[in-house]
Amino acid sequence: MGSKLYEQEHRIRFSECDPAGIVFYPQYFVLFNDLLEAWIDSMLPEGFHNMIASKRVGMPSVHLEADFKAISRMGDDVVMSLGIERIGNSSLKLLLRCTGKDGVLRMQVRQTVVTTSLETHLGIPIPDFLRMPMQDYVIATQEQASA
Numbered sequence: 001m002g003s004k005l006y007e008q009e010h011r012i013r014f015s016e017c018d019p020a021g022i023v024f025y026p027q028y029f030v031l032f033n034d035l036l037e038a039w040i041d042s043m044l045p046e047g048f049h050n051m052i053a054s055k056r057v058g059m060p061s062v063h064l065e066a067d068f069k070a071i072s073r074m075g076d077d078v079v080m081s082l083g084i085e086r087i088g089n090s091s092l093k094l095l096l097r098c099t100g101k102d103g104v105l106r107m108q109v110r111q112t113v114v115t116t117s118l119e120t121h122l123g124i125p126i127p128d129f130l131r132m133p134m135q136d137y138v139i140a141t142q143e144q145a146s147a
Helices: 026-043 047-053 128-137
Strands: 006-011 061-068 077-087 091-100 105-114
Touching: 006 026, 026 047, 026 077, 026 091, 026 105, 026 128, 077 128
Parallel strands: none
Antiparallel strands: 006 077, 061 105, 077 091, 091 105
16 A cells, blocks of 8 residues: 555635635535545546546535635645545545645644446445555555554
8 A cells, every 4th residue: 555645736715705804614525525636536547537427427525514614815835645444345434634834734634435337326445446456545544643
């Protein structure tokens, strides 16, 4: 297992902020969804679009846990990161983080997604074309480290 994170730099935009000038919390979920799509694009030559449109494989969220640690303001440079805490038969538990360039964790999400058929909308085993490259992003969790 590779134990690396998928990371992207991002500058907080005006459109992501509330009138107080800080990130409006639902915008983090949009940013994390964009990160997930970019991650899939980085692993699959045909990209996320082809996975949805041609292969008809979806990855809906079935569970989210969010922790807001510090505020992000318009103009802040942050690093968005994604790692996999667990790969199941048809589900992934992701750890998504937004960290300031100053090293301060701004926000993190634990998200469970399930691979589904977009024809039946039922869960399917994670296809090999996803499972294989995903192995590089499995990270050790605190629970695994203490076991």
